[in-house]
Amino acid sequence: MPVSEPIITLxxxxxxxxxxxxxMKGVILNHCPGARLVDISHQIPPQDVLxxxxxxxxxxxxxxxxxxxxxxxxxxVGTSRRLLVGQANDQWxxxxxxxxxxxxxxxxxxxxxxxxxxxxxxxxxxxxxxxDILAPAAALLASGQGESVPTxxxxxxxxxxxxxxxxxxxxxxIHIDHFGNVITNVPVxxxxxxxxxxxxGPIRNTYSDVKIGEPLALIGxxxxxxxxxxxxxAASQLNLTVGSKIQFRQS
Amino acid sequence: MPVSEPIITLxxxxxxxxxxxxxMKGVILNHCPGARLVDISHQIPPQDVLxxxxxxxxxxxxxxxxxxxxxxxxxxVGTSRRLLVGQANDQWxxxxxxxxxxxxxxxxxxxxxxxxxxxxxxxxxxxxxxxDILAPAAALLASGQGESVPTxxxxxxxxxxxxxxxxxxxxxxIHIDHFGNVITNVPVxxxxxxxxxxxxGPIRNTYSDVKIGEPLALIGxxxxxxxxxxxxxAASQLNLTVGSKIQFRQS
Amino acid sequence: MPVSEPIITLxxxxxxxxxxxxxMKGVILNHCPGARLVDISHQIPPQDVLxxxxxxxxxxxxxxxxxxxxxxxxxxVGTSRRLLVGQANDQWxxxxxxxxxxxxxxxxxxxxxxxxxxxxxxxxxxxxxxxDILAPAAALLASGQGESVPTxxxxxxxxxxxxxxxxxxxxxxIHIDHFGNVITNVPVxxxxxxxxxxxxGPIRNTYSDVKIGEPLALIGxxxxxxxxxxxxxAASQLNLTVGSKIQFRQS
Numbered sequence: 001m002p003v004s005e006p007i008i009t010l011x012x013x014x015x016x017x018x019x020x021x022x023x024m025k026g027v028i029l030n031h032c033p034g035a036r037l038v039d040i041s042h043q044i045p046p047q048d049v050l051x052x053x054x055x056x057x058x059x060x061x062x063x064x065x066x067x068x069x070x071x072x073x074x075x076x077v078g079t080s081r082r083l084l085v086g087q088a089n090d091q092w093x094x095x096x097x098x099x100x101x102x103x104x105x106x107x108x109x110x111x112x113x114x115x116x117x118x119x120x121x122x123x124x125x126x127x128x129x130x131x132d133i134l135a136p137a138a139a140l141l142a143s144g145q146g147e148s149v150p151t152x153x154x155x156x157x158x159x160x161x162x163x164x165x166x167x168x169x170x171x172x173x174i175h176i177d178h179f180g181n182v183i184t185n186v187p188v189x190x191x192x193x194x195x196x197x198x199x200x201g202p203i204r205n206t207y208s209d210v211k212i213g214e215p216l217a218l219i220g221x222x223x224x225x226x227x228x229x230x231x232x233x234a235a236s237q238l239n240l241t242v243g244s245k246i247q248f249r250q251s
Numbered sequence: 252m253p254v255s256e257p258i259i260t261l262x263x264x265x266x267x268x269x270x271x272x273x274x275m276k277g278v279i280l281n282h283c284p285g286a287r288l289v290d291i292s293h294q295i296p297p298q299d300v301l302x303x304x305x306x307x308x309x310x311x312x313x314x315x316x317x318x319x320x321x322x323x324x325x326x327x328v329g330t331s332r333r334l335l336v337g338q339a340n341d342q343w344x345x346x347x348x349x350x351x352x353x354x355x356x357x358x359x360x361x362x363x364x365x366x367x368x369x370x371x372x373x374x375x376x377x378x379x380x381x382x383d384i385l386a387p388a389a390a391l392l393a394s395g396q397g398e399s400v401p402t403x404x405x406x407x408x409x410x411x412x413x414x415x416x417x418x419x420x421x422x423x424x425i426h427i428d429h430f431g432n433v434i435t436n437v438p439v440x441x442x443x444x445x446x447x448x449x450x451x452g453p454i455r456n457t458y459s460d461v462k463i464g465e466p467l468a469l470i471g472x473x474x475x476x477x478x479x480x481x482x483x484x485a486a487s488q489l490n491l492t493v494g495s496k497i498q499f500r501q502s
Numbered sequence: 503m504p505v506s507e508p509i510i511t512l513x514x515x516x517x518x519x520x521x522x523x524x525x526m527k528g529v530i531l532n533h534c535p536g537a538r539l540v541d542i543s544h545q546i547p548p549q550d551v552l553x554x555x556x557x558x559x560x561x562x563x564x565x566x567x568x569x570x571x572x573x574x575x576x577x578x579v580g581t582s583r584r585l586l587v588g589q590a591n592d593q594w595x596x597x598x599x600x601x602x603x604x605x606x607x608x609x610x611x612x613x614x615x616x617x618x619x620x621x622x623x624x625x626x627x628x629x630x631x632x633x634d635i636l637a638p639a640a641a642l643l644a645s646g647q648g649e650s651v652p653t654x655x656x657x658x659x660x661x662x663x664x665x666x667x668x669x670x671x672x673x674x675x676i677h678i679d680h681f682g683n684v685i686t687n688v689p690v691x692x693x694x695x696x697x698x699x700x701x702x703g704p705i706r707n708t709y710s711d712v713k714i715g716e717p718l719a720l721i722g723x724x725x726x727x728x729x730x731x732x733x734x735x736a737a738s739q740l741n742l743t744v745g746s747k748i749q750f751r752q753s
Binding site: 265266267268269270271272273274276277278280281284288290297298326327328329330376377378379382383 | 509511513518540541542543544545546547553556557560561563564565566569677679680681707708709710720721722723724728733
């Protein structure tokens, strides 16, 4: 930092039918004309901090060093909740301090967090800190003006009450994806050749290991146990939602 | 203009399940290889010119000078409706002349409009002027070939029959956002400490000034009166839609 | 190839509520820091290869030479289905070999296809070849390291059992767009001044040639016969879906 064309990613629950995402982009380009904007998702379910947290963890694994990620899922906007600047995997994170950092905290670790004290000269709106604080702060950092983005060390960020399972007894559903695949909090390290998911079966390699319409368990693309139904919507078929417990038979 | 990497934004009602948005992007990059494309929204409700107009006004407030905005919500494509080139806040606007410029016209002002006479060498399709006229015209301008984009002065663009309220008697709902927040046409200048929205309450600072599930009135992030229900969908809860009248008690 | 800032487009059925699209973008930027990412669509209906195929054909007509297109609609991920690299219109295509190339094969032609043998050093996941094989392969090619992307000549790609009509007897619906317009497989070459679509009427120029709410037939923006209802959702009104036969009266 600074680089001439820094990457700034955007993840929000704003949807794409309003101007909100566009306004954040405009503010960023105003403060950092060379920024390369990358849309991650603007379809995080409204106010679903856990979903935003999971997305953040996944993209931190793959983006280049120096990337700046802004994630705005912010039901507490306008309250006294803090704003955070984090550093993980040589990347930067700008988020409300409401648990958005949870999944990366547990799965990536070595995250340094600070409270973001930056406030723009003009009084920010009470309802859109993404546009009025996070976007300009991230863009100033990206453009090499990090000295104008004051922060202060923070002991510990807010964390959600959801974590990777330490044993199979803690297994639960943490996310349903666009295809209806069911993602659990069970990391691959807890799985063995003997693991058998009750009502589903043993751990398979991939969807085609079962017939169309049949359920299967497999290790998903982020290293967590997933439950799918081949070419169908597993969550609906198996009646699973976020928070559902998963049970096992260890043979 | 020209700059080496001009910003061109795209706002449409095309959705993202077809190739239409992608085709516009390809045409732009063909005519202006250095263009930096910025998606604003492709989820404007089909043929909803007012929504497109409100989005355009909001992004004109934040993008850098020189930005080119293309907005395509065009129920009259193929009719004799004109195409417009506008200039506002040192930015450029390419739109059908069907009212898309309305909200910027009233709220930003100082907009210079011209009729776009540019037509490509190959006959454009009758149904996709966004791809065949607006995109290449904007890209030619962006690439420094503005002389090949003929225009002619226009007395007055088409304006929708919706405007910022001049008094509280004219207050109405103009937009429901992704969260269900209700945006009105009442600018902050009409509000005072005494303003009280019937059925809602006085003007608050932010959502957390009321309990979860309770309605509140506040000044939204674009300087208009908004009505919300904390952490819920206000439009559904309060049975408000675009066009609903808002009433006040001035104490 | 290589160019300093190659264009890489993305078309998927991933939706935008998960991290999947963002992960592909991160991988690409890691392997090709100068890549310019262009979102085409991530709302291809899940596992709808025909829709993805039609989008690919349309964007191949308009993007600049050297563009790299990645299209991931991949119900067979993890099976033995091959991966393809194609070249058409001086552009590159990275896709699963499941029929995604069908529509371009028939309508654009002169497509050279090879099987992609590239596999990353780290074992790729069984369920996300878009991120783990196609994205890095495309990015390596884009960054001038094509020699590290091994391929082998392929006799013939997998093609879907849908093709442009050779005569009006083969006319059928191939796509319903976001507005409800009905796109058929009938190319403009089969149409004449006498063509009359049963239940719809003669070929018109544009929507405004009929009254609001009335059906019409017209030549769509990709040169195929379309059936629309002015300012309404034709597919619903006329009860047409993908696969429906279209009949004509030749007067």
